[in-house]
Amino acid sequence: MTPIQSGQSLRLAGVSKTYGGFRALEPTDLDVKAGEFLTLLGPSGSGKTTLLNLTAGYVEPTAGEIRIGARDVTHMPARHRNIGMVFQNYALFPHMSVGENVAYGLSVRRLPKPEIARRVGEILALMRLDGFADRPVQQLSGGQQQRVALARALVIEPDVLLMDEPLGALDKQLRRSVQLELRRLHQKLGRTTIYVTHDQEEALVLSDRIAVMDGGRIQQLGTVDDLYDRPLNAFVAGFIGESNLLPVRVLSTSGGQASVDVEAFRRTIAVDAAPGTATGEPARLLIRPEHIELGLGGDGVAAEIVEVIYLGELTQLTLRLDGGETLAARQITDRTLRAGARVHVSWKPGHARAVPHSPSKPTKTEKADA
Amino acid sequence: MARRHLETACLLGPALVVLALLFVVPLGRLFSLAFTDPAGPFATFGVLADSAVYRQVMWNTFVVAVMVTALCVLLAWPVAYVLSRLEGVWFGLALYGVLFPFWISVLVRTFSWMLLLERNGPINRLLMATGITEAPLALLFNNVGVLVGMIHVLLPYMILPLYGAMVRIDRRLLLASDGLGAGLIDTFRRIYLPLCLPGLAGGATFVFLLSLGFFITPALLGGSNAITLSMLIASFVNDRLAWSLAAAGSLALLAIVLVLMALTARLLPIERGLFAR
Numbered sequence: 001m002t003p004i005q006s007g008q009s010l011r012l013a014g015v016s017k018t019y020g021g022f023r024a025l026e027p028t029d030l031d032v033k034a035g036e037f038l039t040l041l042g043p044s045g046s047g048k049t050t051l052l053n054l055t056a057g058y059v060e061p062t063a064g065e066i067r068i069g070a071r072d073v074t075h076m077p078a079r080h081r082n083i084g085m086v087f088q089n090y091a092l093f094p095h096m097s098v099g100e101n102v103a104y105g106l107s108v109r110r111l112p113k114p115e116i117a118r119r120v121g122e123i124l125a126l127m128r129l130d131g132f133a134d135r136p137v138q139q140l141s142g143g144q145q146q147r148v149a150l151a152r153a154l155v156i157e158p159d160v161l162l163m164d165e166p167l168g169a170l171d172k173q174l175r176r177s178v179q180l181e182l183r184r185l186h187q188k189l190g191r192t193t194i195y196v197t198h199d200q201e202e203a204l205v206l207s208d209r210i211a212v213m214d215g216g217r218i219q220q221l222g223t224v225d226d227l228y229d230r231p232l233n234a235f236v237a238g239f240i241g242e243s244n245l246l247p248v249r250v251l252s253t254s255g256g257q258a259s260v261d262v263e264a265f266r267r268t269i270a271v272d273a274a275p276g277t278a279t280g281e282p283a284r285l286l287i288r289p290e291h292i293e294l295g296l297g298g299d300g301v302a303a304e305i306v307e308v309i310y311l312g313e314l315t316q317l318t319l320r321l322d323g324g325e326t327l328a329a330r331q332i333t334d335r336t337l338r339a340g341a342r343v344h345v346s347w348k349p350g351h352a353r354a355v356p357h358s359p360s361k362p363t364k365t366e367k368a369d370a
Numbered sequence: 371m372a373r374r375h376l377e378t379a380c381l382l383g384p385a386l387v388v389l390a391l392l393f394v395v396p397l398g399r400l401f402s403l404a405f406t407d408p409a410g411p412f413a414t415f416g417v418l419a420d421s422a423v424y425r426q427v428m429w430n431t432f433v434v435a436v437m438v439t440a441l442c443v444l445l446a447w448p449v450a451y452v453l454s455r456l457e458g459v460w461f462g463l464a465l466y467g468v469l470f471p472f473w474i475s476v477l478v479r480t481f482s483w484m485l486l487l488e489r490n491g492p493i494n495r496l497l498m499a500t501g502i503t504e505a506p507l508a509l510l511f512n513n514v515g516v517l518v519g520m521i522h523v524l525l526p527y528m529i530l531p532l533y534g535a536m537v538r539i540d541r542r543l544l545l546a547s548d549g550l551g552a553g554l555i556d557t558f559r560r561i562y563l564p565l566c567l568p569g570l571a572g573g574a575t576f577v578f579l580l581s582l583g584f585f586i587t588p589a590l591l592g593g594s595n596a597i598t599l600s601m602l603i604a605s606f607v608n609d610r611l612a613w614s615l616a617a618a619g620s621l622a623l624l625a626i627v628l629v630l631m632a633l634t635a636r637l638l639p640i641e642r643g644l645f646a647r
Contacts, residue, residue, distance in 0.1 A: 058545055078548045085549040091542040095564045104560075105550035156550060 007192030008069035008159035009034045010055065015064030017050050024050040026217040027064065032160075034069075035190040039203040041239070042213030048196045049164060051213070055194060056162050057081045068159050084153030084191075086163040090145045092137040098148050099124070099133030105156035123155040126185075143174050150182075154189070161193045167202065179205045200240055212236045232274050233356045234284040244292075244327045245284040248354060253277055258354045260285060264325040265301045273354040282357035289316075291351035292329040294337070300344030303327065308339050319345060404617035414618035424602065424619070431599040434513060434588070435581035438520045439528075442577045443570065445521065446528035450569075453529070454536035468529050476523055480590045483519045484510060487591070515591035516598075523587060524580055528573040535569025571634065582627060599623055 010032040017025040025047045032038045040048035053059040055066065057078035066074045073081050092101050099120055106116045124130055127147045132140070137148060146166060153161060167175045183206055186193060197203055203210050204224050211221040212235070220232045224240075231237035234245050248260040251268065258273035262285055277283050293300075294317075306326070307318035310333060317329040317337065327345065331337065405411040418424045453464050471479065486493055487509040494506040509515055539562065547557040585600040592598065599619065606616035 056545075056549055058548070078545070079551050079553060081549075082551070083549055085546065087542050087546060089540070089542065091540060091546040093543060093546075093561060104547070104552070108547075108550065108552040108556045108560075152550070 007034055007161065007190070009067075010160050010192060010194070011065075011067040012051075012055070013065045013067075015051075015054055015061045015066060017054060017059060018062045023216050025054070026215075028218055030211065030218065030221070032192060032194065034192055037186050037193045037195065037206055037208045039195045039197060039207040039210045040213055041197060041200060041203040041210050042219075043198055043239075046213040047216040048198075048213045050216075052162055052164055052194060052196050055160065056083055056085050082156065082159045084156060084158030084161045086146075086149045086153050086161070086166045088165040088168050090149035090166075090169075092145055092148055092152070094138060096137065097133065098129065098135050098137055098140070101137055101148055102133075102152045102155055105152065109156070119155055123151045126154075127151045142170050143178060146170065146178060150185075154191070159192065161191050163193065163195045165197055166195075167197075167199075175202070182206060210240075212239055214239075230274070231286065231353075231355055232276065234286070237284070237286045237353075237355050242289050242328060242330075244287045244289065245355075246287075246325065248283050248285045250277055250279050250281065250283050250354065252279055258283075260354050264321050264323050266323065267301075269352070271352045271354050272350055274356065276356045277354045278356070283354050284357055286353045286355050287327070287347055287351065289328040289330040291347050292319075292327060292331075293346050293348070294329065294331065294343045295346060296343065298344050298346065300346035303343055303345050305337060305339050305341045305343060308337055319343070321345075400613075400617050401621050402617075403613050404621050405614075407614045414614045415622070417615060418618055418622060427597050427599055427602045428622075430513075430597065431582060434516055434520070434596070434598060435578050437513075437517060438524060438581045439574050439578045441517065441521055442525055442528040443574060446525060446532050446573065450529050450532035450536055453533045454539075468526050471522070472526065476586055479522065480519055480587050483515070483522065483591060487515050487518065510591060511593035511595050513592065513596045516588045516596050519587040519591040520581055520584055523584075524577045527576040527580065531569040531573035531576070532566065533569070535566045535572075539565045575631065575634070578630075579627065582623065 010030070012028060012030040014027045014029060015025065016023070016027040028047075028051065030051075040051055042048045050059065054061050057073065057076060057080075061074065064074070065072065068081060068083075078085075093104065096104070102123060103116050103120045106119060120133070124133060127150060129144070129147055129151060132144070132148075137145060140148065146169075149166070167178055170178060179202055186206070195203075195206060207224070209221060209223055210227055211218045212227060213219060214235050220227060220236045222230075227236055227240045231240065237243050238245055246262055246264045248262050250273075251259045251261055253259075253273055256273060256275075257270060258277050259268060259270050260273075260283065261268045271285065301321060303319040303321050305317055306320045307316075309316040313333055315331050315333045315337060317331060319327045319329055321327065329345075404414050407413040449464075449468065453461065453468070456464055485491055488494070489506045489508075489510070491509075493509065494503075497503045497507065498505075509518070543561055543565070544557055547561045552560070583600055584598065585604065588596060588598045589601050589604075592601075603616045603619045606612045606619065
C-alpha cells in the first residue's frame with residue numbers, strides 16, 4: 001500500500017477546563033512529538049478523558065491554547081481538526097455496514113468514489129478485515145468491532161489519533177493480543193497517538209511516554225523508566241508497579257539526597273530524594289519489592305517472614321517489621337525461606353527513594369471552595 | 371412444556387374470546403355484507419367507483435390524513451428532540467405536558483375547539499383586534515378546523531415514538547460523525563435521521579391510520595363542507611340504511627391502507643435503523 005504520511009505534533013499550553021465550580025483539568029502543558037505514542041494513565045476522574053476530549057474538540061477549554069502541528073485549533077470544532085477518534089464503545093454507526101462505516105470520513109470529505117473505494121480497501125486489508133466490507137457491524141465480535149473503529153479513524157489519515165480506553169470492552173486474553181497489534185500498527189504507521197487508559201500494563205506495553213494523571217493534573221510525564229525508577233511523588237510510585245511506601249519525616253535535603261527518619265525502621269537513613277522532597281513536608285520512602293534483600297545477619301532492619309507464596313521462579317513474601325508495619329518483597333525462589341523465620345532487610349544504595357506525599361486531590365478542595 | 375402451553379392459553383383465552391366474538395366475527399359479518407347487494411356480489415363496489423361524490427370524499431380523506439401526518443411530524447420533531455435531551459424534573463414536566471391532553475375526552479376537546487375557532491370566537495377576535503384580518507376568517511366547518519382539531523388530538527401519537535427513537539441514539543455516534551469531519555447537515559442526514567426513522571415511521575403510521583378513520587373531530591369541526599370517509603360510511607348506515615355500501619366503503623378503505631403500508635415498509639430502510647443501540 002502507499003505509505004501513509006506521519007502524524008503532526010500536538011501542543012497544549014496552559015489548557016484547563018472548569019465545569020461550574022468543578023475543575024476537571026488544572027492548567028496543563030503537554031508536548032507530544034510527531035509520531036509519538038503517548039498514554040494518559042490514571043484512575044477515573046483524574047482528568048485524562050477531559051484532556052482527550054479537549055484535544056479532539058468535543059469540549060472547549062476554559063483557558064489555554066491547543067496546537068496541532070502549526071495550526072491553532074483551540075476554538076476549532078472537531079470536524080475541522082482532522083483527528084481520528086476511537087471510542088471506548090467504538091461508536092460504530094449501527095445502521096451501516098463495515099465498509100460504509102470506514103468510508104464515512106472520506107465520503108463526507110466529498111472525495112471521488114474510486115479513491116474512497118481504494119483507501120477503504122487498503123485500510124481493511126491492513127486491519128485484516130478483508131471480505132468484511134458488506135457485513136453489518138452488529139454481527140461482528142468485540143475484537144472485530146474494535147478493528148473497524150480503528151480503521152474508520154485511520155482511513156482519514158488523521159494528524160493525531162485519539163483513543164479512549166479502546167480495549168476496555170474486550171476480555172483479558174483478547175486485550176493482550178490487541179495491545180501487541182496496536183503496537184505493531186503504530187510502529188508501521190508512525191501516527192501521533194494519544195491513548196487513554198487506567199490499565200498500567202497496557203500503558204507500559206504501548207507507550208513511548210506516559211503521563212500519569214490524578215486530581216485533574218499530570219503528576220508526572222516520562223518514559224516507563226522515568227516513572228518506575230524516578231517517580232516524582234508517592235502517587236506515581238504507587239500507581240506504576242508494586243511498591244512499599246513508608247511514612248517518613250524529612251530531616252534535611254541537599255543535592256538530590258535526603259536524610260529521613262523512618263519510624264517503621266526506628267532509624268534515620270540517607271537516601272536519594274525526588275525533587276520536591278522538602279524538610280517538614282509529608283513524604284514517603286519508596287522501596288520496590290524486588291529491591292528488598294534478605295539476610296540472616298548484618299546491620300539490616302530486623303523483620304519476620306509472615307507469608308510465603310511461591311510463584312515458580314519468583315517468591316512473594318510478606319515481612320512484618322518489629323514496629324508492626326508490613327513490607328512486600330519478591331525474591332528469586334529460595335526454598336529455605338519459611339514463614340516464621342527472622343531475617344534482616346537491606347537494600348542497595350539508590351534502591352530506596354524519598355518521594356513527596358502526593359498533593360492532596362485538588363478537585364476536592366476546589367469543590368469545597370465552590 | 372404442556373403445562374406452559376396451558377398457562378399461556380388460559381392467560382390469553384379471555385381476551386381472545388372477547389376479541390373474536392365482539393370484533394373479528396362482526397367485522398367478518400360486515401365485510402360479507404359488501405357482497406350481498408341484490409344486483410350482484412360486486413355491485414356495491416361498482417356504485418362506489420362510479421360515484422363522483424365517493425371519489426371526492428375518498429380523495430379529501432387522504433389529503434387531510436396526509437396533511438395531518440406531515441404537520442404532526444413537523445410539530446412533533448422539535449418537541450421530541452427537546453424531550454430526549456431533558457432530564458429530571460424538567461423531563462417529567464415536559465412529558466406530562468405531552469400526555470396531559472390524553473386525560474381529557476376527545477369530545478370535550480373538540481367542542482372546546484369549536485368555541486375557540488367560531489366566527490366570533492377568541493381567535494377571530496384577536497386576529498381582527500390586531501388588524502391581521504378585516505373580516506373574521508372561516509376557521510370552522512372546513513378543512514382548517516378539521517386539521518387543527520385532529521393535529522391536537524393526534525400529536526402525542528407522533529411525539530412519543532419519535533422520542534423513543536431519539537432517546538436511544540448514543541450521543542457518541544454524533545460525536546464520532548463530527549470527529550470524522552462531517553458537518554451538521556451530513557451528521558443529521560446520514561446519522562441522526564436514519565436512526566430516528568423507525569420512530570418516525572411508527573408515529574406517522576399511527577397518525578395516518580387514526581386520521582383516516584377519525585370520526586368525531588371531522589364530523590364536529592368539518593361539518594358538511596369537509597366530509598371524510600368515516601362520515602360518509604356513517605351516513606350510508608344512518609341516513610340511507612345502505613349497509614352493503616357502508617361495508618364496501620370500509621373494505622375499500624382497508625385495502626388501500628394495506629397497500630400503502632406495504633409500500634412504505636418497502637421504500638423506507640426502517641429495519642436498518644431498528645438495530646440502533
